[in-house]
Amino acid sequence: MDKIDVIGVIDEFYPSMSKGHKAIANYIKEYYDTAVFMTAAKIGEEIGVSESTVVRFASSLGYDGFPDFQSCLASWVKNRMNNVQKIGAKYGNSSQSQIIDSVLKGDIERINDTLTELDPNAFEAAIDALLQAKKVYITGIRACAPLAEFLAFYLNMIRDDVVCLTTTSVSETFEQMLRIDNNDAFVGISFPRYSMRTLKAMEFASDRNAKVISITDSIHSPMCMYSSINLFSRSDMVSVVDSLVAPLSVINALVVAFCLKAPEEVKENLNKLEDAWANYQVYLNDEINFINDEPMVDYSLTKDKGNKQE
Numbered sequence: 001m002d003k004i005d006v007i008g009v010i011d012e013f014y015p016s017m018s019k020g021h022k023a024i025a026n027y028i029k030e031y032y033d034t035a036v037f038m039t040a041a042k043i044g045e046e047i048g049v050s051e052s053t054v055v056r057f058a059s060s061l062g063y064d065g066f067p068d069f070q071s072c073l074a075s076w077v078k079n080r081m082n083n084v085q086k087i088g089a090k091y092g093n094s095s096q097s098q099i100i101d102s103v104l105k106g107d108i109e110r111i112n113d114t115l116t117e118l119d120p121n122a123f124e125a126a127i128d129a130l131l132q133a134k135k136v137y138i139t140g141i142r143a144c145a146p147l148a149e150f151l152a153f154y155l156n157m158i159r160d161d162v163v164c165l166t167t168t169s170v171s172e173t174f175e176q177m178l179r180i181d182n183n184d185a186f187v188g189i190s191f192p193r194y195s196m197r198t199l200k201a202m203e204f205a206s207d208r209n210a211k212v213i214s215i216t217d218s219i220h221s222p223m224c225m226y227s228s229i230n231l232f233s234r235s236d237m238v239s240v241v242d243s244l245v246a247p248l249s250v251i252n253a254l255v256v257a258f259c260l261k262a263p264e265e266v267k268e269n270l271n272k273l274e275d276a277w278a279n280y281q282v283y284l285n286d287e288i289n290f291i292n293d294e295p296m297v298d299y300s301l302t303k304d305k306g307n308k309q310e
Helices: 006-016 019-030 040-047 051-060 066-079 083-091 096-117 120-132 142-158 170-176 196-207 245-261 263-279 300-309
Strands: 136-140 162-164 185-189 211-216 229-232 288-291 294-297
Touching (some): 006 019, 019 051, 096 245, 120 185, 120 211, 120 229, 120 245, 136 142, 136 196, 142 185, 142 245, 185 196, 196 211, 211 245
Parallel strands (some): 211 229
Antiparallel strands (some): 288 294
16 A cells, blocks of 8 residues: 555554554544644653654555655645535535535634633733734734734734734744744634744744634644634634634724723724824725715815816
């Protein structure tokens, strides 16, 4: 059997495995997208076996030690199923109306699960950390980038010193957060497939003693290795687009709770923003206002220009 087919190899050897090796096999089969980032020691810690047992498990399957096993597991995860196969498997026989029904009900289910699993104490701790931080750093890569930008956009409106890290490399990430320290907070957002860049940024923030907050899917997420506050929300990758409705709801709740916990500071910042908008006509000709249910577009700037030309 091809050793890249890690789960197939595990299934082949499973009947003859010891109890400890079966526990490792079950963990990897269920949490392969997390295990691929974990050391042998960390996997052993999660299951309750020794690091040497995990190493022997990899060797017993025919791999040249744990690094070889982990490398093959990474290749298997990467090639497991492409997005077209996923969407075909889930929605191939569905009508258009059935698809929207299935997708929306799935999102509702994920929000309900998040309500059940989210720790209120962790949520409170996250709000306090964001309030007390001198500076807040936020990062999310690939599909999580819009979530990071959304959180940064609204936090920037209601508090000072918010930085959304926008990079294409780990080195650039470190450059942007070079001065992070124990007075700051760091928010890392990542869901399967987890981002190594986000993980390394969180490790750097943790090493600098910043308050690290993770927004991720479960306690098994590698993001939890470096965060002291974990906000869990459900996310699935079953189609061309990732379902990030539940994480977005959690972020919405963070912003609302922040506003309610520091109303005077928020009010002061919003008043400054409104003054800037008014003084510099930021929204002139950029929004449609409704008066008596009829859209009214402000053409004053256009008219002024026209009069000057006459």
